[in-house]
Amino acid sequence: MAVRRYHCDFAYLGGNEAVADVAITVDGESISAVERGVVPASGDARLAGLTLPGFANAHSHAFHRVLRGRVERPGDFWSWRDEMYAVAAVLDPDLYRRLARAVYAEMVLAGYCAVGEFHYLHHAAGGRRYADPNEMGLALFDAARDAGIRLTLVDTCYLERAPGEPAEGVQERFSDGDVATWASRVEALTGSPPRGGARVGAAAHSLRAVPPSAAGEVAAWAGAHHVPFHVHVSEQPGENDAVVAAYDAPPVALLAAGGALGPATTAVHATHLGPEGARTLGASGTTVCMCPTTERALADGIGPAYTLAEEGSPIALGTDSHAVVDPFEEARALELDERLASGLRGRFSAAALLNAATAAGHRAIGWPEAGRLESGAPADLVTVALSSVRLAGAARGTLLEHVVFAAGAPDVTDVVVSGRHVVAEGRHLLIEDVASDLGRVIDDVVRAAGNG
C-alpha cells in the first residue's frame, strides 16, 4: 500500500478533547505521522466530522446474531440459551463462514476494526472431528479477512455441562475432551503462519464448563504462548451457585488460586461479584470485558464497572450476543447503567468510555499497539459525521461527549482498518450489500434449524 495522508476536521488524539485540523499519514498498515493544526493540502483525503481510533469488539459470539429479534418472549437467560443452542447445532464450516463474514461486516460498518471471537463451536455433531479439526476456526479467519476486520480467535476450551457432568447434546460440538487435546489442536493454529493477519488467544469457557484446575492449565498455556487468556466470570447468579456448590468458592477466588488472573487475563461480564471478587480482579490487573447491551438484553444485571475500575481493572467492551452492534451505545451503556445502579452521573468520562472501547479492548485481545491515533500504531481510523440531527448542537469543547453519548453506528461514514479503507460514505467497500448477505445467511441458518 502506498503512503496516503488523511485530513481530519477533528480527531481524538487522547486527553479530554478532540483536536481540530489533524493530518494523519498512513504508510502501509501503520500510521507514520500525526500533525495537529494543519491546513488541508491538495491530495489529502478529507475525513469530515470527528475521527476516532478504531473500536475493538473484545467479546463476540458471531453466531448469536441470528437470534436478534427472534428471542424477545418471556423467559430468562437459560431459556435464551436453549434457543442459542438450536442455532449452534446446525452450523457447519461453510454456513459459519458465511454468517461470520456478514456479522463481521456489520461490525466494521459500525466502526469496529478488530474483534475477539470467543470461539467454542469446534467440532461436528456428536463431537466428530472435521478432517482438519480447526476447520471451524479457519472459517472464522476467512470470514474476518473477507469482511476487512482484524480477528483474534480466542480459542475456547469447553469440557463440561456442569461441574462433574459431561458435555451433552450440542455441547459435544464444543468439547475437546481434555485440556491437552484442546492445546494440541490450538497449537496447530498458532504453529502455522496466521491467515489474513489474524491472531490467536485462549479461553476457558467458564468455571461452570471447565474445572478450576483445567482453567489454570489453559491460562498457563496462554502465558507460555504469550497470548491473551479469557474466561466468562459470574454472568449469572446460577453460574456462581453451581461453582460454589462444586468447588466451595466463587469463580474469581478459584481463578486467583489457580494463577489464572493477571494483566494478560480478561474476565468477561463479572456481573455478580461480591466486593471481595472485585478487589481480587482489580488487584491482579485483570481486564474486565463488560458487554452492557447483552447484559441488559439477557437480564444478567448491572456489573460493578466503576468499582472494578477503581480497584485497578482496565475495562474493555464487547457486543457478545450482538443484540446491538454499536460501539457508541455499548460505550455509553457502561456509564448509563452505572447511573441506574448508583444514582450518580459522570463516573466514567467520555474519554474513559472511549478508551474502554478502543485501546483497552485492543489490548485485551492481543493488539496492544492498536486503538490510538499515533505514529507506529496500526492505521485504524473511524470517522463519525457530525451532521445528523442527533448530533445537532455539538460544540467543539464537548465533541467527545456529544459523540459518545448521542452518536450511533449509522453516523459512521469511514472506517480504515490497518491502512485499508473498508468503509466509505457509510458503505462497505468489500461487500456490496451487507444487509442482504446477512439476511440471506440468517434465513439459511433458521431454515436449517427448522424454525423458519
Place this chain on the structure above:
Amino acid sequence: MAVRRYHCDFAYLGGNEAVADVAITVDGESISAVERGVVPASGDARLAGLTLPGFANAHSHAFHRVLRGRVERPGDFWSWRDEMYAVAAVLDPDLYRRLARAVYAEMVLAGYCAVGEFHYLHHAAGGRRYADPNEMGLALFDAARDAGIRLTLVDTCYLERAPGEPAEGVQERFSDGDVATWASRVEALTGSPPRGGARVGAAAHSLRAVPPSAAGEVAAWAGAHHVPFHVHVSEQPGENDAVVAAYDAPPVALLAAGGALGPATTAVHATHLGPEGARTLGASGTTVCMCPTTERALADGIGPAYTLAEEGSPIALGTDSHAVVDPFEEARALELDERLASGLRGRFSAAALLNAATAAGHRAIGWPEAGRLESGAPADLVTVALSSVRLAGAARGTLLEHVVFAAGAPDVTDVVVSGRHVVAEGRHLLIEDVASDLGRVIDDVVRAAGNG
C-alpha cells in the same frame, strides 16, 4: 386534502403480528379505510417496510434539548438541574419558538406524530408578564404547527421552590403566584380557537413545587374542562423526602387524598414508589408516563413499570429531556430496564411496548382517537425501512420484535401526521435542514446563556 391510498408492504393493525399488503385510505386528516391482503394498485403511494401507528411523545420539555452532550460530567440530578436552569433563564418567546420548532422537527423525523409539552416557562425574567401572558405557550403552538407535529400544551402550574418556600431565581419565570391566576391565564388559551389544531392540558409541576391542596385544584380544573391532568411524581428520592417532611405522606398518597388520580391523570416518572404507591396508582387507573432514556441519563433509577402495569396503570412514554429522541429506543428501554431490575425477560411484549408508545401515549395527552391504524382515527402513519443492517434477518413472524428491539430513528423513512406527509425518504418536507436549524438555535441559546 384529497383522498389518497397508501399501500404498505407490512402494517401493524393490532395484536401480536404485522400484516402483509395493507391498503390504508386517507381522507383529509383521517383514515377512511384499512384493507388487508390487497394487491398494490396504480395510484397507490407505496410505503415500503413496516408501517406503524403514530408515536406519541407524552412528556417533553423542548428546551432541555440544548443540554444534550453538554452535561456529561460528574454530578447528580440536582447539578444537572442547575445547568437546565441556566438555559431556561435566557429563553424569550422568539428563541423558545425557534428552538421548539427544531426540536419538534427532530421528533417528527423519529416518528412522533404528537407531543405533550409539559410547559412551565411562562413569564419573563423576574416573573414579569409578557404583553400576552400566554406568549411563551403561543410560541409553542407556532413551533408545533411549523414542525408538522400535533401538540398538547400541558400548561403547568408551578408555585414553590420547595414546600413552603417561594419560587426564586429562574423559578420566578415558572410561577403564576397561585392556582386562580394560573387558571385564568390558561382559560385565555382554551377559550380561543386553538392555533394549528393544538390541544391544551393541565399540570401541577410536582408536589415539591405545588402544595397538595393546590395540585388538587389544578386537577379539578382539568376535570371541569375535560382535559388531561399531568404531574411529576417521585422522580427522585430527594423529592419524596421533601414532600414527606412537609406533608407527612408520600406524593401518591397525597394526590389520591386530594382526588387528583384517575384515568384522566398521568403521573410522570413514578420511579421511587413503594408497593403501596404502585397499588394506589394502578387501582385508580392513573396512566404512568415513564421516560426511560431520561431516567437513565439523569441517574433517577428504574421505576416499577411492570408492577404498575399489573396493578392497572396504562404505561405511556416520553423523551422528557431529549437526551435521546428515538421512540424505538424509548419503548424497548421499558422492557430492557425491567430486565436489569428483575432478571427476567419478556415481561412487556413488543406489542405492549408499541401500545405504550402509540395509543396509550396519545390517550394520556388527550388524543384518545389516535395511535391506531383504523378507520376514523387520525391518519398518522410511520414507516420503518427493513433494509438496514440492524434489521437484517427480520422474519415475517417476528417483525414487531425486530423493529421494537433493533430499529432506530434513522430507520424511519415516512411520517404522515393527520393526513399530511411530513417526512419522506427520511427528510422533513416542511423544514429543509432540521439539523442545521437545530444546531444554529442551540448555538444562539448557549451564547445567550454565556456558556458558549
